[in-house]
Amino acid sequence: MKFSCTQIDLNAHLSLVSRAxxxxxxxxxxxxxxxxxxxxxxxxxxxxxxxxxxxxxxxPAEVERGGKLTVPAKLLGDIVSRLPNETIEVSESxxxxxxxxxxxSGQYRVRGIEADDYPNLPLVEAGEAASLSAEALLEGLRGSxxxxxxxxxxxxxxxxxxxxxxxxxxxxxxxxxxxAVVQTVDADSRAASNRLDMRVTIPAKALRELxxxxxxxxxxxxxxxxxxxxxxxFELGQQRITTRLLEGQYPDxxxxxPHQFTRQLTLDRKxxxxxxxxxAVMADQRNNIVKLTLISGDQSLALSVEAQEVGSGRERLxxxxxxxxxxxxxxxxxxxxxxxALPSTEVQLQCNTATSPSILTPLSGSKMTYLVMPVQIxx
Amino acid sequence: xxxxxxxxxxDMDAFYAAVExxxxxxxxxxxxxxxxxxxxxxxxxxxxxxxxxxxxxxAMPARIAAQRCPQLIFVKPRFDAYRAVSQQIRAIFRxxxxxxxxxxxxxxxxxxxxxxxxxxxxxxxARQIKQEIFDQTQLTASAGVSINKFLAKIASxxxxxxxLHLIAPTQAxxxxxxxPIQKFHGIGPATARKMAALGIHTGADLKQWPxxxxxxxxxxxxxxxxxxxxxxxxxxxxxxRIRKSVGAEQSFAExxxxxxxxxxxxxxxxxxxKDRLDHHQRYGHTLTLKVKYASYQQMTRSCTLxxxxxxxxxxxxxxxxxxxxxxxxxxxxxxLGISISxxxxxxxxxxxxxxxxxxxxxxxx
Numbered sequence: 001m002k003f004s005c006t007q008i009d010l011n012a013h014l015s016l017v018s019r020a021x022x023x024x025x026x027x028x029x030x031x032x033x034x035x036x037x038x039x040x041x042x043x044x045x046x047x048x049x050x051x052x053x054x055x056x057x058x059x060p061a062e063v064e065r066g067g068k069l070t071v072p073a074k075l076l077g078d079i080v081s082r083l084p085n086e087t088i089e090v091s092e093s094x095x096x097x098x099x100x101x102x103x104x105s106g107q108y109r110v111r112g113i114e115a116d117d118y119p120n121l122p123l124v125e126a127g128e129a130a131s132l133s134a135e136a137l138l139e140g141l142r143g144s145x146x147x148x149x150x151x152x153x154x155x156x157x158x159x160x161x162x163x164x165x166x167x168x169x170x171x172x173x174x175x176x177x178x179x180a181v182v183q184t185v186d187a188d189s190r191a192a193s194n195r196l197d198m199r200v201t202i203p204a205k206a207l208r209e210l211x212x213x214x215x216x217x218x219x220x221x222x223x224x225x226x227x228x229x230x231x232x233x234f235e236l237g238q239q240r241i242t243t244r245l246l247e248g249q250y251p252d253x254x255x256x257x258p259h260q261f262t263r264q265l266t267l268d269r270k271x272x273x274x275x276x277x278x279x280a281v282m283a284d285q286r287n288n289i290v291k292l293t294l295i296s297g298d299q300s301l302a303l304s305v306e307a308q309e310v311g312s313g314r315e316r317l318x319x320x321x322x323x324x325x326x327x328x329x330x331x332x333x334x335x336x337x338x339x340x341a342l343p344s345t346e347v348q349l350q351c352n353t354a355t356s357p358s359i360l361t362p363l364s365g366s367k368m369t370y371l372v373m374p375v376q377i378x379x
Numbered sequence: 380x381x382x383x384x385x386x387x388x389x390d391m392d393a394f395y396a397a398v399e400x401x402x403x404x405x406x407x408x409x410x411x412x413x414x415x416x417x418x419x420x421x422x423x424x425x426x427x428x429x430x431x432x433x434x435x436x437x438a439m440p441a442r443i444a445a446q447r448c449p450q451l452i453f454v455k456p457r458f459d460a461y462r463a464v465s466q467q468i469r470a471i472f473r474x475x476x477x478x479x480x481x482x483x484x485x486x487x488x489x490x491x492x493x494x495x496x497x498x499x500x501x502x503x504x505a506r507q508i509k510q511e512i513f514d515q516t517q518l519t520a521s522a523g524v525s526i527n528k529f530l531a532k533i534a535s536x537x538x539x540x541x542x543l544h545l546i547a548p549t550q551a552x553x554x555x556x557x558x559p560i561q562k563f564h565g566i567g568p569a570t571a572r573k574m575a576a577l578g579i580h581t582g583a584d585l586k587q588w589p590x591x592x593x594x595x596x597x598x599x600x601x602x603x604x605x606x607x608x609x610x611x612x613x614x615x616x617x618x619x620r621i622r623k624s625v626g627a628e629q630s631f632a633e634x635x636x637x638x639x640x641x642x643x644x645x646x647x648x649x650x651x652x653k654d655r656l657d658h659h660q661r662y663g664h665t666l667t668l669k670v671k672y673a674s675y676q677q678m679t680r681s682c683t684l685x686x687x688x689x690x691x692x693x694x695x696x697x698x699x700x701x702x703x704x705x706x707x708x709x710x711x712x713x714x715l716g717i718s719i720s721x722x723x724x725x726x727x728x729x730x731x732x733x734x735x736x737x738x739x740x741x742x743x744x
Contacts, residue, residue, distance in 0.1 A: 153682055153700040176735050251738040287731055331733060355734060373734040 001067025001092040003037045009059045017048035020055040021073040029117045032070035039063045054121040058238040071112040127228030136184040140171035141211045143182035148204040149175035159201040159246040183367040206243035261350035263323030269347045273339045275315045283332045285310040290332040296321040328354045329375040338370035383548040385501035387489040388523040388531035392540035394485035395425035411452040417442040422647035440647040458658040480616045490616035529612035551610040556583040567630040569713040626718025627651035634673045634711035649695035661722045662687035668701040669716035
């Protein structure tokens, strides 16, 4: 194997696949990245895989001699990231599994492991495929990923549930205290996912990587998603990310969303966000609780925080309020998370009582429902 | 070494059960246990001496206790009553010394090397304390007197109930050498079995082993074993011991491989933990599951919730989830334990409660 490429390309693609390489691999070869040079395509492919999550990427290079080898991911990445921004020649020794990096600043040799020992990325061949625009995927992820549970004991709740509806793709995530549901509709997904029945729960860890890849994705080609019962693969041009699906029944979340509300308030999203960010400074000192008071008489929303032995704060925002006055408390972090993800200028907060689920929805833009359970204040 | 310390370990006899028998004459002379009922998958918190004759002991699942003794009487714990007695006995201790380290409601170490009454004989002090306890509470206690905590604790167990046992400084080394290994406090049945396999049956056998080898085979506990085999235990009686966690653990006579058995044990341990939280009037937000494998390798996994661990179901479900997630199925399990830390004082009265979504299955927190 022998090829040359720019330091920028090699570094960017190495750092991408390294995110799928475990820092504590179950066997040495899994601490490595697989490098494969293909002369006919004049292309170099890199793979990182931790047995759950796998990332593959490819970039153009001048390939003189084909071949493949695995090299310690961290070591190689730490060296390449410090090399000067110029052309780098990468070559494999004839007699032993060692790569040599040559550039103007000097030469580095890194011992690797034969590629034969490296597992293949799981393929999804028999499964079904859907095609989605990168924008729709990003929109779905932005509106749902934040609501997944970080507690690994909560199993399926650590992932985002993707399900096809008649004409949309639905993303749902919940940690047991709040629930975010996003419906995305776009031409690409409608055409290809026609009659496709998809219900999968994908680990948040893999989706965060996918989100990162989508943000850098330059092409207009839609993203292809292939899945079977245990595995999902997203293909973005030359890149692909694959992960094991989370097993287990995802909660039937639709039944949790109320459709009738006795109280409703509409207000400016950014104003509410700024007020809550100030309130949060105080609330973070104690228990994160913000108290909201809906006042229909003077069409406003009062926000207050009491941080015992630290201080307190209150604000009042104009709002269109219908229904009787209500005092309701929330974890301010939950409200902030949702408001940041909602895409519209104005948002609507709907509730029934101080102990039943409330929902936040955008007045325009994509379809998103953010349900938050309140904090019950006992006297 | 300087003059030896004078340490007393006081342990009430069958405490909860004895209080119930004192307050309810029909229970006297009867096999009773205090704790959860078999149908609640409860565990025995305390067994009367009559019940112990049937092989019933604390931390045993109530179901098994009921099998061993069909006429067994199950009594619901009254922690207020036990706390009241506990305060009475601690007041008695403090008449002699302020160096009192309570281990639980019914058990404490006292350092009487210097004491308020200027008495030279620790045995005499122990005898007086036992008498005062009986006069004030009509309950009996057993006392162990020796030069350190380890020996005092073993001594209090030797003549139970209503016992008083002295291990004098000059006897200490010989006593430990002659002590069967399973009598060592801190050596459970599983460790005892492993030691027996190594030819360690008594303190004298244990003393033959170099520290490095004990640590290699038994982990951190190895150093403790090395020291106590020499009758050494420098731990101070600490009156300000701040409780950082409340927990319970159970080692098994036979290593467990079967998940059903592990769940059953975990359920009983969860009940014990819940009872202990109640009687210490504490609640906490972090649960730690401890698993010791037959190989003596130990694993702990924790989970912190915003809501306190208040009821048995939450404690059990969380511990079970951690177990299923992290258990190495290739290995047999010799001990399971649950502890709750991140403690707050007071009864479990939360002012703010983050409400949870009613998710259908066990994913609801």
